[in-house]
Amino acid sequence: xxxxxxxxxxxxxxxxxxxxxxxxxxxxxxxxxxxxxxxxxxxxxxxxxxxxxxxxxxxxxxxxxxxxxxxxxxxxxxxxxxxxxxxxxxxxxxxxxxxxxxxxxxxxxxxxxx
Amino acid sequence: xxxxxxxxxxxxxxxxxxxxxxxxxxxxxxxxxxxxxxxxxxxxxxxxxxxxxxxxxxxxxxxxxxxxxxxxxxxxxxxxxxxxxxxxxxxxxxxxxxxxxxxxxxxxxxx
Numbered sequence: 015x016x017x018x019x020x021x022x023x024x025x026x027x028x029x030x031x032x033x034x035x036x037x038x039x040x041x042x043x044x045x046x047x048x049x050x051x052x053x054x055x056x057x058x059x060x061x062x063x064x065x066x067x068x069x070x071x072x073x074x075x076x077x078x079x080x081x082x083x084x085x086x087x088x089x090x091x092x093x094x095x096x097x098x099x100x101x102x103x104x105x106x107x108x109x110x111x112x113x114x115x116x117x118x119x120x121x122x123x124x125x126x127x128x
Numbered sequence: 129x130x131x132x133x134x135x136x137x138x139x140x141x142x143x144x145x146x147x148x149x150x151x152x153x154x155x156x157x158x159x160x161x162x163x164x165x166x167x168x169x170x171x172x173x174x175x176x177x178x179x180x181x182x183x184x185x186x187x188x189x190x191x192x193x194x195x196x197x198x199x200x201x202x203x204x205x206x207x208x209x210x211x212x213x214x215x216x217x218x219x220x221x222x223x224x225x226x227x228x229x230x231x232x233x234x235x236x237x238x239x
Contacts, residue, residue, distance in 0.1 A: 056229045057171075114220075118173060121169070
């Protein structure tokens with residue numbers, strides 16, 4: 015399985031600011047995803063990060079709030095923009111091979127907005 | 129979209145007990161995974177099991193895809209088994225390429 019590194023592992027941010035989370039994989043992967051886990055809740059898919067093109071967002075998530083980049087097959091970033099306390103969550107990067115293959119997760123970024 | 133229901137939502141057991149966690153899903157899938165989320169938030173892969181039965185030490189899992197459910201068995205529970213267990217699926221009919229998660233089973237193993 016791929017080794018997935020997320021940075022930062024945690025952060026405390028002021029409301030109104032933005033935070034960019036990085037996800038680095040030690041090998042080329044077909045698919046990369048970003049998930050959000052709100053406190054005490056399950057995981058929700060934010061978007062699929064597409065290499066060299068705009069990410070595919072799920073219902074309830076928009077590019078202006080969560081811009082995503084994926085410049086190559088091993089790296090992606092998620093930005094949480096204009097943050098509010100409601101954005102306090104764990105954000106997780108996930109990778110897999112072709113659709114339907116086993117998915118693996120990074121250790122997550124624990125974000126607190128004050 | 130596809131619905132995933134996990135039961136029970138909470139489970140408290142004594143060390144050494146056995147447990148069965150259930151995952152029901154509403155449509156056909158081509159991926160089903162079980163995860164354990166530890167107290168630090170890390171998701172640990174337990175099983176990739178879209179169908180059939182697998183075993184790994186004290187843990188085993190069975191997915192009956194035609195009846196749209198999966199079971200995770202934990203035998204001889206240890207305190208380190210505590211945490212949240214998630215079932216996640218990928219709908220085979222298209223749509224999002226990422227997983228849909230159930231709400232999880234919160235397991236507490238008491239010494």
